[in-house]
Amino acid sequence: MSEFNTLHFTLDTGEVTIKLRPDLAPKHVERIATLANSGFYDGVVFHRVINGFMAQGGDPTGTGMSGSKEPNLAQEFSSEPHVRGVCSMARTNDPNSANSQFFICLDDATFLDRQYTVWGEVTAGMENVDKLPKGEPPREPGKILKARAE
Secondary structure, three states: OOOOOEEEEEEOOEEEEEEEOOOOOHHHHHHHHHHHHHOOOOOOEOOEEEOOOEEEEOOOOOOOOOOOOOOOEOOOOOOOOOOOOEEEEOOOOOOOOEOOOEEEEOOOOHHHOOOOOEEEEEEEOHHHHHOOOOEOOOOOOOEEEEEEEO
């Protein structure tokens, strides 16, 4: 079980607090927390923000085509619904390709259930996620100024 329970993002739009869910996805929580505490996410943009759907970030190149140097993770799918505020891992068509990219649901997206790994839920600051500039990619993407897990 992960020792981490909370992830704090300082976005350029404000603070966001995420309750981590090691009960659902222990390996993914461990990865997110380790990357956050290493400074990996600091300065990383939200490269894909679709109004009424989700905000995606976690790619150090800001292109949506890259990740960390760590190996990809095996899926940890659950029946936890993808609803507003849920944090889940992005991946390619390969279900075992999650690495560092993640998304935060801006609205209910239950069509993603059991196909993507849910690892957390926003408990405070969802209005700051809502303020992220929209686009694929946004003209001036919002960014994570600092990320830390505890």
